[in-house]
Amino acid sequence: MTFFAFLKIINQNKVKIIAIAMIVGILSVLITKFLPAKYDASVALNVIRVNREETGDYQYDGFYAIQASNLFAETIVSWLETPAVVKEIYEQSGRKDAVLSLSDFAGAFKAKKLSSQNITVKFSSKTEEEAKTIASSLVSVVEKKSQASLETSEKEAVFEIKSADPVIIKRNYDAGITFFAGLITGLALGILWAAGRNYFYENRN
Incomplete structure (x- = not known):
């Protein structure tokens, strides 16, 4: 897969990638809220x-x-x-x-x-x-x-x-930092999901 092909895959799935990133970011904040006190x-x-x-x-x-x-x-x-x-x-x-x-x-x-x-x-x-x-x-x-x-x-x-x-x-968890860390993690997961999905469809036959 070329770099431009990779960018094309991201562009085609950008809405879903952003959605995954947002979900992971929000979940990260919610999880820290319910963690036992330290x-x-x-x-x-x-x-x-x-x-x-x-x-x-x-x-x-x-x-x-x-x-x-x-x-x-x-x-x-x-x-x-x-x-x-x-x-x-x-x-x-x-x-x-x-x-x-x-x-x-x-x-x-x-x-x-x-x-x-x-x-x-x-x-x-x-x-x-x-x-x-x-x-x-x-x-x-x-x-x-x-x-x-x-x-x-x-x-x-x-x-x-x-x-x-x-x-x-x-111990307090900064909601902004937690959300940002979750957002970055979600973006990485979203990109991996998009690349894996594309690879699966290309090779299913």
């Missing part, structure tokens, strides 16, 4: 070094503290990508059924180190209350693991995790 949450974690071993390197102690906090922040980020930790957070929040397979663990929490001491953790939930519960469990689990992983000779935790109240926002 809430996006963000939790800020601050890694603070509260205890340290006695050392003679007082001149560099501040530098070492920052370096240690930086490395420990990276450790926390890696924890939140570990299936065992994700499972523990959900179980503590009372959502044992939220994770049914290993694939559910991937991307459950999106943790990012913003600086040597600051981490932001993002996740989604079905309700605002559920998001608050998960955020509380997340902080609790991270605090517990932090205290257990690094201690001084006096059995004191080296780092303390401080967290602010989680930011929770209901």
